[in-house]
Amino acid sequence: MATQRFSSDIGAFRRAALSCPIPNAVDLIGEKWAFLILRGALNGLRHFEEFQAGLGIARNILSDRLARMVAGGILERCPDPNDGRKVIYSLSRKGEGLLPVVVALRQWGEEWGHGSSEVVLADRRDGRAVRKICVQAHDGRALNLDELTWVRPDGESVEIRQAAE
Amino acid sequence: MATQRFSSDIGAFRRAALSCPIPNAVDLIGEKWAFLILRGALNGLRHFEEFQAGLGIARNILSDRLARMVAGGILERCPDPNDGRKVIYSLSRKGEGLLPVVVALRQWGEEWGHGSSEVVLADRRDGRAVRKICVQAHDGRALNLDELTWVRPDGESVEIRQAAE
DNA sequence: CTGTTTGGTTGCGATTTGCTACTGATATCG
DNA sequence: CGATATCAGTAGCAAATCGCAACCAAACAG
Secondary structure (H helix, E strand, C coil), X not given: CCCCCCCCXXXXXXXXXXXXXXXXXXXXXXXXXXXXXXXXXXXXXXXXXXXXXXXXXCHHHHHHHHHHHHHCCCEXXXXXXXXXXXXXXXECHHHHCCHHHHHHHHHHHHHCCCCCCXXXXXXXXXXXXXXXXXXXXXCCCECCHHHEEEECCCCCEECCCCCCC | CXXXXXXXXHHHHHHHHHCCCHHHHHXXXXXXXXXXXXXXXXXXXXXXXXXXXXXXXXXHHHHHHHHHHHHCCCEEEEECCCCCCCEEEEECHHHHCCHHHHHHHHHHHHXXXXXXXXXXXXXXXXXXXXXXXXXXXXXXXXXXXXXXXXXXXXXXXXXXXXXXX
């Protein structure tokens, strides 16, 4: 009945995937509008109408996404104390934690020609552009894909990639 | 006719958004399956059946996403020279450039409890875990949201966030 | 030649999108 | 105060997309 005869490392991959946080994370912000709302929030958008006009998103979709992001702890929803009609959607600490993801994606887009870099993100202190985000070793050295492995916290190595040629 | 009377900074936001690479980038990988395929590819998955079994994705959807990612230059598709039935999907340099995005999202998920860190990404040279990815100033200092601004390449400051409030 | 693996495609019902119009609560204007 | 405008959503509905299952042709393997 040929139970499992995988040609390479899907077995290991699936096992590792069980504990991988990415699928859950992707359910929260791995969707066009959710990600654009996040970008908007990082850039100071705070109200329903601002998101709607700023992103050009349909109102029912926006409503749904905001609710999900609030439920997911990325955004916080509170009535505007200065104007009873308005609601303020602000980033939680968890939401702010996504800054590196958004900036990394932006830098990737710039590097690969998905839009010009007319403005660039900079350190407010001195106005100098931020560094290119990269994966860094313990000592700060930049690492690329083939310099990485998976290890268990005890230091034991685990092969997931490279298992298959 | 009340043309534009935005209460805060959507005007500036929309202007900046025109040149922002994020919407295009999001069209390419800002979707659940595309992102999971990317993660799979970074972890060594290479064949159609591997992705299908590894991710549990429907075959028609997988087919569609692979084609899009090839068209978008993230993956490269080539027939396996050793087996005429197989096709190898491998990351292009552009695709590998997304490594920081994926790792940053994974770290965020770990930090905020979307999955355990049974295995951790490490420097293959010494087996030590990689650093937490963050936005860094020119001198390597970690920067958080409120320490950032937008500047034009000539150094001229541009207010997008913080314009409101 | 027979059976299996691989990488798809096709059909179809269920879900999700996105547009437009509407509502109800609160503010602003005169 | 009364009329109007703003804000944050809902409601309805057509069109697009998803996801399952079945099917298929080409390329091996025995």
